[in-house]
Amino acid sequence: MVSTIRTSAPGKLMLLGEHAVLHGSHCLVCAIDRRITVTLTPRPDAVVTITAGFGRYEGRLPELPDDECFRFVLAALRRHSDILPSGCDLVIDSDFPNVSGLGSSAAVTVAAIAAAFVWCDFSWSADVLHAASLAVIRDVQGTGAGADAAASTYGGLLDYCAEPISQRQVKHLPPIEVLYSGRKAHTTEVVAELEARRREDPHQIEAIFHAMDEGCGLAVNAGAAGDWQKFGEIINRNHELMTELGLSDTNLDSLVHDLQADPGISGAKLSGAGKGDCIVGIGQVENAEFAHERLGLQITRRGVEVA
Numbered sequence: 611m612v613s614t615i616r617t618s619a620p621g622k623l624m625l626l627g628e629h630a631v632l633h634g635s636h637c638l639v640c641a642i643d644r645r646i647t648v649t650l651t652p653r654p655d656a657v658v659t660i661t662a663g664f665g666r667y668e669g670r671l672p673e674l675p676d677d678e679c680f681r682f683v684l685a686a687l688r689r690h691s692d693i694l695p696s697g698c699d700l701v702i703d704s705d706f707p708n709v710s711g712l713g714s715s716a717a718v719t720v721a722a723i724a725a726a727f728v729w730c731d732f733s734w735s736a737d738v739l740h741a742a743s744l745a746v747i748r749d750v751q752g753t754g755a756g757a758d759a760a761a762s763t764y765g766g767l768l769d770y771c772a773e774p775i776s777q778r779q780v781k782h783l784p785p786i787e788v789l790y791s792g793r794k795a796h797t798t799e800v801v802a803e804l805e806a807r808r809r810e811d812p813h814q815i816e817a818i819f820h821a822m823d824e825g826c827g828l829a830v831n832a833g834a835a836g837d838w839q840k841f842g843e844i845i846n847r848n849h850e851l852m853t854e855l856g857l858s859d860t861n862l863d864s865l866v867h868d869l870q871a872d873p874g875i876s877g878a879k880l881s882g883a884g885k886g887d888c889i890v891g892i893g894q895v896e897n898a899e900f901a902h903e904r905l906g907l908q909i910t911r912r913g914v915e916v917a
């Protein structure tokens with residue numbers, strides 16, 4: 611009998627192509643060097659317990675009543691309840707900074723499903739794990755391109771497309787600088803607002819998505835050549851496109867401009883849904899007087915791991 615299984619998966623940052631990726635465009639997403647670890651210990655009964663820094667859960671298979679704090683893990687267990695041999699104790703540990711927009715939901719989903727697959731001796735690949743994680747994310751959120759789950763599964767810097775799903779590693783990894791805007795973005799609400807605008811004016815919004823897709827292709831070439839100056843220029847342009855989509859405001863713009871103005875930064879933009887969360891710059895801040903809190907994140911090649 612299996613005693614304990616430990617898996618971990620990294621968080622993510624969107625570098626290019628947010629929103630457009632939900633409509634068939636490519637995006638660039640990277641895994642960050644902060645991880646969520648899931649430790650699974652099988653139980654002799656049908657009880658499931660989940661313990662995390664932010665709360666505790668107890669329920670029974672197969673129903674597993676919902677709990678707002680553990681929606682993704684519970685949806686992952688429910689979706690795979692037919693292959694689970696029994697209940698289990700799950701412990702979730704995270705070394706993420708306490709800010710939103712870093713893909714913690716996708717990371718915990720990927721790590722939890724990987725733990726369930728290992729426990730059940732299920733023959734799986736990274737592609738199978740990504741597809742299973744994306745299905746869970748869509749169950750919970752009703753939407754999702756799966757770029758976050760791809761970063762958590764494969765690691766590295768990915769040229770990712772959701773329709774049809776494809777992912778390709780970009781050869782070189784840029785240094786990054788990440789700031790928190792101080793404001794949580796509500797991804798599903800922002801996606802729904804933009805979708806309503808797209809229905810009203812498909813021509814304008816789709817032209818912006820098209821420009822984002824082109825920028826992504828150029829950035830993949832710049833990344834393959836390690837040309838971070840060019841890559842940064844594309845990032846700056848993408849921030850303008852996000853602003854045209856109505857995803858920024860004067861406060862967020864001013865944070866982005868402060869980062870763009872640093873001599874060590876070749877480009878900076880909002881990352882993720884917009885209207886809050888994180889700001890990502892390419893390079894490293896050189897100005898000793900730089901006034902904003904830096905999160906100290908870097909891109910990692912490490913994807914999901916089974917310890």
Ligand code: MEV
Pocket residue numbers: 624627628629630631632753754755756757797801881882883
């Ligand atoms: C959120 O980080 C990125 C979005 O494109 C949503 C998604 O890709 O699922 C807004």
